[in-house]
Amino acid sequence: MNTRIFLLFGILFLSLLLPGTALAADQSEGIDTGDTAWMLVASAFVLLMTPGLAFFYGGLVRRKNILSVLMQCFMCMCLMTILWVLVGYSLAFGDDMLGGLMGNFKYVGLKGVGYEARGTIPHVLFMMFQGMFAIITPALILGAFAERMKFGAFCLFMALWLLLVYCPVCHWVWGGAKGFFGLGGKGALDFAGGTVVHINAGVAALAAAFVLGKRQGYPDKISPPHNLPFAALGAALLWFGWFGFNAGSALASNASAANAFVGTHVATATAGLTWAIIDRIFTGKATMLGMITGAVAGLVAITPACGYVTPMGAIGVGFGASVCAYFAIAVIKKRIGYDDSLDVFGVHGVAGMWGAVAAGLWATSVVPGNDTNGLFYGNPSQVGIQVQAVIYTTIYSFVISFVLLKIIDVIVGVRTDENSERMGLDLTDHAENAYTILE
């Protein structure tokens, strides 16, 4: 595995020494300073979500595995970035290739991605904003196999998943794909990544949970979250960063962005409250972990919908998000019995599906920048289009992720050995301890 990364890296470095591959000079005409300001900030916000996720996840694992979670998140921040600028952006946003399955190689090495306006912001900034999505999406998956995946296999899987799953689905929805795969072209609504990001990652997580199998001692002998304040910190950073994710997806600083911002906030608040109430009803007490889990489910669900629904519609989206995710985690998961360590499928997959469908329910052309109405505004057919997008993404993501993991398992093995799992990945995979005991 090691050598593979190595090779890749070597080639890539050499290519830098050839200045000829650089970008062409161009004008800053058509660039709006306000929109650019917002997109600079939004990009930074989205980047911050990955450390947010790291703490959200890291607080929930056992003391001996927190660094492995943080490390995997940071690795996504590094590895995905490089893959994205070298080839991923091209696969996602290039012109159709393989019948629209993915983009072609026109933007490889950022060739042709310059400083000219794309919309009202520099093209290179658009590329970066999208690149931040390409970091967090794979990172979401890791919650499913936390505490037991080999680090080398992790890196390999993530790299391949980005190129073979994320980039294609991104291309279908946002990259202008035509023909069979052109979900965007077919009119599927996905403002900020319900299908591309959350269903995609959530379903891949389910596949991973199946391939990796259960942790030793699951479900009865797994000790509870080792540091819930860290999880709360992570949730807070996610909430904060998600404003960039959703309102940034307007790609401008306008009323559409404002609407997405408000919808995001309202849905999240509703979902957090809803989970707290469900908790209270079913287990007698409102829990902090429940509330932040609900909030994240709300953020997930509003993601595809935030550019199409009003703030009032967002209440409906948020409410449904927690109901669906709770049900998936507390009932379905138990019944089926897979070990999705940190409930990625429940929170991202299920709430993501709900959100995609909900966009088809509450979408309204009242919202600036949107002409599509949903079921509640007299257009029942939109629900069908949404469901179709969900199904395509689910099948594609599950199948490819499953196969990828199986192949990697054969080549290098995905699961750490029993002894390493007992001692914890921090020490055995990264040669570190998160906390000292005495000093």
Next chain:
Amino acid sequence: MNTRIFLLFGILFLSLLLPGTALAADQSEGIDTGDTAWMLVASAFVLLMTPGLAFFYGGLVRRKNILSVLMQCFMCMCLMTILWVLVGYSLAFGDDMLGGLMGNFKYVGLKGVGYEARGTIPHVLFMMFQGMFAIITPALILGAFAERMKFGAFCLFMALWLLLVYCPVCHWVWGGAKGFFGLGGKGALDFAGGTVVHINAGVAALAAAFVLGKRQGYPDKISPPHNLPFAALGAALLWFGWFGFNAGSALASNASAANAFVGTHVATATAGLTWAIIDRIFTGKATMLGMITGAVAGLVAITPACGYVTPMGAIGVGFGASVCAYFAIAVIKKRIGYDDSLDVFGVHGVAGMWGAVAAGLWATSVVPGNDTNGLFYGNPSQVGIQVQAVIYTTIYSFVISFVLLKIIDVIVGVRTDENSERMGLDLTDHAENAYTILE
């Protein structure tokens, strides 16, 4: 209590299914992308303050109560948001009702809060920015009764306090109230919330400390802050977010915002340094907790003044903030002997009062967007107006908060039972532990 929230929630959810209540379509004319970019960001910054507060407070309580503090903060983020969009915004920014005591119901359910420009930003964004203030203000209070209030009673109190205390006072100062309550109309200066936010919350905190009574073992057997780095993290997030709070209150990205930004930073720095020096003088050593407490007091004090004073004036405001707050906490509190667990009254109430008065001292028309001079610039009468605003707010907030708590106490009881207090609220109210001991 449970059932009450429930009902509320049910009604609210049903109302969503009626698409007729949606917002009217409208133009994005008059919207400035730069101003909107700044206000989007500022709103996110202000949201981040509440988790910041959660860690600032959470680090100071005992290990067994940190989750209850985090949970209460997250609950404010959820519950206040929903109340705000449903009715709070209307009560605060609607047209006068009850002789100007609060706003009327014109904006209920965000009816009429659309995408048209309010100033130079979309109205819905203005609503959201203000909504973030409605989250943090009640959250501030919880430091006073930390470690001993029942969670159900907490939710009830917070909801009522928002509607019956926050919204009215907000209406008086910023909502265009006329007549007796029209503090804004009378010329009281409050740029970003000295009266509305800090005095209001600080005084309510004092009332709460009286109603709730002392914690078991207070003052001698309360162990020290369990995690001061968390408190420092919280203070850092507060400082950061406060730029959105204060400079965002310019509602535009202009010289007034820049001045508020600089004043905020300078006053905070001065106050932090001042507290460190006071600490050194009176107890021999400069403490980290003292420095961050001072910084927060500085942030509080500059809040009402930052749109009116120069950066040099801000030094004066910051200096006075720490002196007043230190005196209130280290001397007055001890003498009176109430148990304001995390010194909300001292830091927010007292420093807030100082800041409101200080705005009347250092205000100068040199600052862009301001025509009012203060005492040091030849207008002594402004001090009187400021004092009047402080007094009105103090009396109103104290009385209503006190009565509210007493009523809630009779109905559901505000204080947790002795055994729960001993075991900690994390376990008894939220069925969780913040940290594992062994793994």
Next chain:
Amino acid sequence: MNTRIFLLFGILFLSLLLPGTALAADQSEGIDTGDTAWMLVASAFVLLMTPGLAFFYGGLVRRKNILSVLMQCFMCMCLMTILWVLVGYSLAFGDDMLGGLMGNFKYVGLKGVGYEARGTIPHVLFMMFQGMFAIITPALILGAFAERMKFGAFCLFMALWLLLVYCPVCHWVWGGAKGFFGLGGKGALDFAGGTVVHINAGVAALAAAFVLGKRQGYPDKISPPHNLPFAALGAALLWFGWFGFNAGSALASNASAANAFVGTHVATATAGLTWAIIDRIFTGKATMLGMITGAVAGLVAITPACGYVTPMGAIGVGFGASVCAYFAIAVIKKRIGYDDSLDVFGVHGVAGMWGAVAAGLWATSVVPGNDTNGLFYGNPSQVGIQVQAVIYTTIYSFVISFVLLKIIDVIVGVRTDENSERMGLDLTDHAENAYTILE
């Protein structure tokens, strides 16, 4: 020491009461709302870097010293701010004085720093943005003498270092210095502070490590980082805030800022990945601490270059950063044997030097806002200019820092006594404990 600060403070406070020193009113003509929005945000981002640094450093020290690190960082946030607005800004950005060694006193007390446009943003905002740099730069140094410097001596050193080292070097590069010192005038490229910030601080750190000497027990009996998740949190905040630092240095929201943003991100990702690979090769495992250390080294190295190199060039800059810093820390430091507690020289000094040189390699006029080419684009002489700037800064910073510390050592003593070092600075210097043991 105490009394000194005191005096300073007294004088300063009195000066406030003289309203005559205030700023002149002026127009907001020429101010762009988009640029201003971005610079408001960028300033806040840079401020957040200092707490980020506090956690990055604080997580790496022993449990008994974390508060002292946090306190020193917060002290920089307070003390440097005040010095900056009172006199530092003037020394850095005033007109030449002492033959261009530093700026003159024209801006003392922010006299003449008003609301008029400087570029396209209010002058006062430009002053503040620069002020945030003046906070973090001294703070960087403290990693070198963590766990053993007296707090009083620390304050004194920091204050003097700001005025006598930071302000002059800042003046040479960005302040328009002419003549011998005018590095900027000579064409040295330093977009966001490779020389001014990182080399400057890194070299001062080396001087400090020599003057302070080794910690008791170094190198064998120093226990490992007490809280690596805190270090990861700090690294995440640094990465996030650095977007403000680098892209903010464009002083506008344009294509140059976008390019700096992308370059920053790409270089950081590359450097993080590179360190992980080096770790894997030399010690068998990729470590979390290594990856975040690499990322910070990448951030440092791209700082001077980000406004001149393309995203592809940034890959080269990032790669070299980790290679150089790793070599400096794992090989050179061991051989020379000084105790730079948290590797400030290795990470900031060495990677900063690499970055300054690398700017001279990959600079290209393709990048908007830049006309200078580097070696790889046909202009070998640029490398010489860069090396010269590095040498000047290194010599000046080392000599003055060393002398300053020696003088302070004679007057008040820089090193804490043996017993305090054993017990930890938290308790002995700040009268606090970071964590409780029992509750």
Next chain:
Amino acid sequence: MKYIVAIIQSDKLDNVLDKLEDNGIHLVTVTNAVGRGRQKGEAEVYRGHKEIGTLLKKVKIEIGVNDDFVKPAVDAIIEASKTGEIGDGKIFVMALEECHRIRTGETGNEAIG
């Protein structure tokens, strides 16, 4: 000389320390502990998954005493930490053969107090 080990409710520690002081016993060492006993834990809930913790937070006190201080020590602990509810804990007493004060090198009865 005896070596006393007491496991008590953690929030009773302050009480116990005070009472020991009253009974003339100043020197003690305290550690964190968790214990399994008859006491039922509070239910914990993580994402709808209910668990009853079996290991509950306690505090362990250790005291080396001369023989005639055993009773005062035991009495003090019982008096100060008894809540009457299950979970109050135990006191164990063992024989202590030697005691050294590190600072002075004193041993035995002189060293202990």
Next chain:
Amino acid sequence: MKYIVAIIQSDKLDNVLDKLEDNGIHLVTVTNAVGRGRQKGEAEVYRGHKEIGTLLKKVKIEIGVNDDFVKPAVDAIIEASKTGEIGDGKIFVMALEECHRIRTGETGNEAIG
């Protein structure tokens, strides 16, 4: 009565607690510990600096038992915590002279179980 102190691999705690229960021993107290033994630590690496930790994470179990429960307790611990690899730990048994249950004031054999 005896006082048993066992140092075991920390991840074997659940096993040991279950097995003790099976053997009729319910009451135990547990604390975190680190130990130096024959076991070699995993190398730790901090910025290229390799260290072999000598103090490894363990868990300490303490049990006060009546004499006839010593063997069941020791057997249970050995059976449940043995991995066969270096680092499995030790069991120490000491004489216990007194035992008090704080809640009831019971002493001796009645108090212990």
Next chain:
Amino acid sequence: MKYIVAIIQSDKLDNVLDKLEDNGIHLVTVTNAVGRGRQKGEAEVYRGHKEIGTLLKKVKIEIGVNDDFVKPAVDAIIEASKTGEIGDGKIFVMALEECHRIRTGETGNEAIG
């Protein structure tokens, strides 16, 4: 066989471990502890409120040894951890009746070393 419990200044742990090694004692278990003694705590100040902590951070070392290693162990600890200032701590020695090595099932003198 004896069971030695030593409470020492926490920053002297490294010294003590080295010295024990020198005296032929390799196997030890260490836990965090806090202690109340003659030593006065440093004042702590929280928002102007001064407190003198009475429980100070210590480290507890436990060693099971054969009889002839008691003296070397005690000497090593005293030598390596003595600062001469109040707060240096104590060493307690108890009789140890049984010792089992979990890995091998060995008992008694063979198991201990």
